Amino acid sequence: MARFLGLLGGWCARHGRLVLAIWVIAAAGLMAGSLLSGRPVSNDVSIPGTDAQRAHDLMRDGFGPGFAPGGTVQLVLYSDDGQLVTERRKNAVEKVIDQLERMPHVEVAETPYRRGGIASNLQIGMITVRMEGHDNAKLAETTQALSKAADPIRAEGVEVVPADSSTPADKEIKTGPSEIIGVVCALLVLVLAFGTLVAALIPIFTALVSVAAGLGVIGLLGHVVDVPKQAGIMATMIGLGVGIDYALFLLSRHRKLLADGVPVLESVRRTVASSGGAVVFAGGTVMVALSALVLGGFPLLRTLGWITGISVVFAVLTSITLVPALLGVLGEKVNALKVPFLGRRKESSGWAGLGAWVARRPWSVLLASVLVLAALAAPALALKLGPLDDGYGDQGSAPRRAYELMATGFGPGVNGPLVVVAELGEKVASADAPIVKTLLKDVENVDGIAHVAPAKLNASGRSVMIQAIPDYAPSDERAPGVVTAVRALDRPGVDVHVGGEVAALADAAGRISDRTPLVIGVVVLLSALLLLLAFRAPVVALKAALMNLVSLGAAFGALALVFSYGLGSRLVGMDPPADASYLQTVFFTVPIESYVPLMLFAVLFGLSMDYEVFLLTAVRQAYLKHGDNRRAIAEGLGSTGRVITSAALIMVAVFVAFIAYPDPLVKTFGVGLAVAIAVDATIIRGFLVPATMVLLGRANWWCPRWLDRLLPNLSIEGNEHEEEPVKIRERQKSMI
Structure with missing residues (x-):
C-alpha cells in the first residue's frame, strides 16, 4: 500500500494543475447537477416485519393513499x-x-x-x-x-x-451559518498550528471540495434511492471534520520533511506513502463502522449510514490526490504568508515530555484516567430514549405552534393518534356491523385512550380502520404502553394491528434495541481486524478497539447531562413549553431518538479510531528503529500530539458550531460528537493509551508466527522501504 500510495502522490504532485482542475470541475459539476435536478429526500420509516408496518400496509392498500402515513x-x-x-x-x-x-x-x-x-x-x-x-x-x-x-x-x-405528519427529526435540514462558523474556527486553529496562512488554507480548500462533491453525489442519489433528510447535514458535519483532519495530517508530515531538507516532490511522495496510508486506514475504519448499521434492522438508519459514508470516501480521495496536487503546485510557497509570532515553536518537545512523564508513572496515570472517564460516563445510565415530537421544535416555528394549539384544544394525544387496523375473519357489509361496533368499544375502553373516531370499512369489507386518540403526547413515556394494550385486544375473527407515529417509533426502538449488541460486536471486531492488518499486533488491535468504547461512554454521559437531566438543554437552544414551571424551565429534559445512540456509536467509533491509527503509526515507527518501548511511546506522542490536538480542536469546533441548528437531532449529534472527540484526543490519547502501552511493554507488538505468515504485509507506515530496511525487518521478525 505504501508503495502504491507513494507512486500516486508523486504523480499527483507532478501533475498538480491537472488534478486540481479535475477535482474542481467534478465538484462544481456534481453540485450543479444536484441543484438543477433538485434534491428529493424521503425518510423511509418502514420497518419490515413489525406490527406497525403491517398496519400501514393495510391502510395504504385498503383505504387509499390519503390514509397512509x-x-x-x-x-x-x-x-x-x-x-x-x-x-x-x-x-x-x-x-x-x-x-x-x-x-x-x-x-x-x-x-x-x-x-x-x-x-x-x-x-x-x-x-x-x-x-x-x-x-x-x-x-x-x-x-x-x-x-x-x-x-x-x-x-x-x-x-x-x-x-x-412529520416530526422534528423528519424536517428537511438546510445548510447555513453553522458551516461557515465551523470553517472559520477551523481556519483559526490551522493558522495557530502552522503559523502560515497558505498552509492553513490547504486543508480548508480540500475539505470544501470534498464536501461539495459528496453533497452533489448524495443529492443525485435522491433520484434513485430514498435519501434521508438528515443525510446532507450529517455528510457536511462528518465531511468537514475528517476532510480537514486528513489533510492536516498529510500537510504536517510534508512540512516536517521540507524542514529536514527533502526536495518538494520527494517530500510529497514520502508523505502520501506514510501518512496517506494512515489516512486510508482511518477512513476505512469509519466506513466499516457506518456500514455495520445495515445490521440495525431499521432501513432509515441503514441508509443514513452508508449515505453519510460517502463524505468519508471523498475526504480520503481528496486527501491522497488533491492535497499532493496542491503541495506540488505550491512547492516551497506552502510556507508563504507567515503570521508573526506563530509557528516558531518546537512541535514535539512538550508532547514528548508528557509521554516521558506518563511512562515514569503508568499505574498512577492509568488509575486517574479510569476514574475521570468513569465519572464522565456515569450519567449515561440515566439516558432517556424516546420519540421527538413537534413539542420539542424551535420556539415560534409553525410545527411547534400547531402542536401546542392542537394539544390545548384537543388534548396532547391528538398530536400522535393511533391508527388501529383490524383484519376481519369474515366480510361485513358496513361499519355498523356488530363485530365492528364491538371492536370500536373495546378500543375505546383501553386504559389511556381518550376517545375514538367512527370506524371506516375498506372496499373489500375485510378490514376496518379506527383512529384512537390517546391521553398522552407522542413523546410521553406512557404512550408505547397504550400501543401494547391495544395490540393485546383479543376477539375471535379479528386480527388487530396498530400503526401511526407512536406505534412505528416504538417498534423501531424495539428492533434497534434487539440488534444493538450485534452491531457493536461487528464494529469492534472488524475495526480490530483492520488494525491487525495495519500493525500486525493483535494485542494493540484489540486494545485500541476496546479503548474507543471508553470515549463513547463519555459522549453518552454528556448527552444524559444535557438532555436527560436537562442541565444544559437551554444552553444548546432547546426551548421549554410556554406554560412550563420554573423548575421545568431550568431542567428542561429532552428525549433522545432511539436510533441516535447507535448512529453516534458508529460515527464516533470510526472517528476515534482515526487518532488511534495516527498515534500507533508514529509509535510503531519509533519502536521498529530502536526497540525501546518507553522511548517509542514518548517519541510517538511527541511527533503526533500537536497535530492530533489541532485536528481534535477542528472537529470539536465544527461539531459545536452545528449545535446552533434549531433541529434537536442535529443538536444531539453536535453535543455527543464534540464531547467524545475532546475526551478522546486529550484523556484517552494523551494519558490512557500511553499508560497502557508502557505497562504492556513488548507485548504491544507481539504476533504469533503462524498469524504473521497469514497476514498480508500492507505496510501503511511507508518507512520500511525508505530507511534502513534490512535492520527494520530483522527487528520486526525478532518481535514475533
Whole structure:
C-alpha cells in the first residue's frame, strides 16, 4: 500500500494543475447537477416485519393513499378575539375548503365544523387535508401551498398554522451559518498550528471540495434511492471534520520533511506513502463502522449510514490526490504568508515530555484516567430514549405552534393518534356491523385512550380502520404502553394491528434495541481486524478497539447531562413549553431518538479510531528503529500530539458550531460528537493509551508466527522501504 500510495502522490504532485482542475470541475459539476435536478429526500420509516408496518400496509392498500402515513396535512385555526363559528368565518372556511379540494392530489378537505373538528372553547379548529397520489418527498412544499390557500381565513383575523405528519427529526435540514462558523474556527486553529496562512488554507480548500462533491453525489442519489433528510447535514458535519483532519495530517508530515531538507516532490511522495496510508486506514475504519448499521434492522438508519459514508470516501480521495496536487503546485510557497509570532515553536518537545512523564508513572496515570472517564460516563445510565415530537421544535416555528394549539384544544394525544387496523375473519357489509361496533368499544375502553373516531370499512369489507386518540403526547413515556394494550385486544375473527407515529417509533426502538449488541460486536471486531492488518499486533488491535468504547461512554454521559437531566438543554437552544414551571424551565429534559445512540456509536467509533491509527503509526515507527518501548511511546506522542490536538480542536469546533441548528437531532449529534472527540484526543490519547502501552511493554507488538505468515504485509507506515530496511525487518521478525 505504501508503495502504491507513494507512486500516486508523486504523480499527483507532478501533475498538480491537472488534478486540481479535475477535482474542481467534478465538484462544481456534481453540485450543479444536484441543484438543477433538485434534491428529493424521503425518510423511509418502514420497518419490515413489525406490527406497525403491517398496519400501514393495510391502510395504504385498503383505504387509499390519503390514509397512509405522510398523506395528511392539517391546517390549525385559532382565534384569540372571538369564536370560529361566526357566520363570516364559517363562510371563509367553506370557501377555502372548496379551493383546497380543487388543488392537485387533494382527495378531500374535511371541515372543522364536523364532530371532533373544533375544540370545546370554539376558538381552535382544524382542517384535515388528505392527499392521493402525492410524492411525500415534497410534503414540505405541499404543506406551504395548502397554507397559502388559507389566506381568506387569515383575512378574517384567524391564525392559520400548517402541520404535517412529520416530526422534528423528519424536517428537511438546510445548510447555513453553522458551516461557515465551523470553517472559520477551523481556519483559526490551522493558522495557530502552522503559523502560515497558505498552509492553513490547504486543508480548508480540500475539505470544501470534498464536501461539495459528496453533497452533489448524495443529492443525485435522491433520484434513485430514498435519501434521508438528515443525510446532507450529517455528510457536511462528518465531511468537514475528517476532510480537514486528513489533510492536516498529510500537510504536517510534508512540512516536517521540507524542514529536514527533502526536495518538494520527494517530500510529497514520502508523505502520501506514510501518512496517506494512515489516512486510508482511518477512513476505512469509519466506513466499516457506518456500514455495520445495515445490521440495525431499521432501513432509515441503514441508509443514513452508508449515505453519510460517502463524505468519508471523498475526504480520503481528496486527501491522497488533491492535497499532493496542491503541495506540488505550491512547492516551497506552502510556507508563504507567515503570521508573526506563530509557528516558531518546537512541535514535539512538550508532547514528548508528557509521554516521558506518563511512562515514569503508568499505574498512577492509568488509575486517574479510569476514574475521570468513569465519572464522565456515569450519567449515561440515566439516558432517556424516546420519540421527538413537534413539542420539542424551535420556539415560534409553525410545527411547534400547531402542536401546542392542537394539544390545548384537543388534548396532547391528538398530536400522535393511533391508527388501529383490524383484519376481519369474515366480510361485513358496513361499519355498523356488530363485530365492528364491538371492536370500536373495546378500543375505546383501553386504559389511556381518550376517545375514538367512527370506524371506516375498506372496499373489500375485510378490514376496518379506527383512529384512537390517546391521553398522552407522542413523546410521553406512557404512550408505547397504550400501543401494547391495544395490540393485546383479543376477539375471535379479528386480527388487530396498530400503526401511526407512536406505534412505528416504538417498534423501531424495539428492533434497534434487539440488534444493538450485534452491531457493536461487528464494529469492534472488524475495526480490530483492520488494525491487525495495519500493525500486525493483535494485542494493540484489540486494545485500541476496546479503548474507543471508553470515549463513547463519555459522549453518552454528556448527552444524559444535557438532555436527560436537562442541565444544559437551554444552553444548546432547546426551548421549554410556554406554560412550563420554573423548575421545568431550568431542567428542561429532552428525549433522545432511539436510533441516535447507535448512529453516534458508529460515527464516533470510526472517528476515534482515526487518532488511534495516527498515534500507533508514529509509535510503531519509533519502536521498529530502536526497540525501546518507553522511548517509542514518548517519541510517538511527541511527533503526533500537536497535530492530533489541532485536528481534535477542528472537529470539536465544527461539531459545536452545528449545535446552533434549531433541529434537536442535529443538536444531539453536535453535543455527543464534540464531547467524545475532546475526551478522546486529550484523556484517552494523551494519558490512557500511553499508560497502557508502557505497562504492556513488548507485548504491544507481539504476533504469533503462524498469524504473521497469514497476514498480508500492507505496510501503511511507508518507512520500511525508505530507511534502513534490512535492520527494520530483522527487528520486526525478532518481535514475533
